[in-house]
Amino acid sequence: MKKIHSIIFLSIIVAGYVKCTSAGKSQNRSPNSPTGENKGLKDYYKKYFPIGVAVSPRALKTDEAELVLQQFNSITPENAMKMGPIHPKENEYYWKD
Numbered sequence: 822m823k824k825i826h827s828i829i830f831l832s833i834i835v836a837g838y839v840k841c842t843s844a845g846k847s848q849n850r851s852p853n854s855p856t857g858e859n860k861g862l863k864d865y866y867k868k869y870f871p872i873g874v875a876v877s878p879r880a881l882k883t884d885e886a887e888l889v890l891q892q893f894n895s896i897t898p899e900n901a902m903k904m905g906p907i908h909p910k911e912n913e914y915y916w917k918d
Contacts, residue, residue: 861892871895878918 862872873895880886889896900906901918908914 859891863892863894867894873897875899877901 866872872893874889874893875897876885876889877899878901881889898918906915906918
């Protein structure tokens with residue numbers, strides 16, 4: 822039963838994403854349109870739950886950053902906050918990412 826609920830939930834999210842992207846293409850508006858007519862997933866589901874994404878520090882320095890800002894309202898670091906990258910050796914810490 823849980824598997825069916827997961828599939829239904831994922832289908833709703835994908836349908837919302839398709840609706841968001843197809844609406845934006847048909848209106849020929851930029852993702853950051855001042856009129857706000859090109860909505861992202863976060864806008865369609867804001868009444869129900871946050872839409873999250875896992876990102877790497879490198880992704881935030883590329884074109885993906887615009888997509889993240891447009892579609893999501895919650896972010897989680899991928900591997901940058903795992904123990905291995907942060908504390909690679911005894912008495913050594915890496916906080917740059």
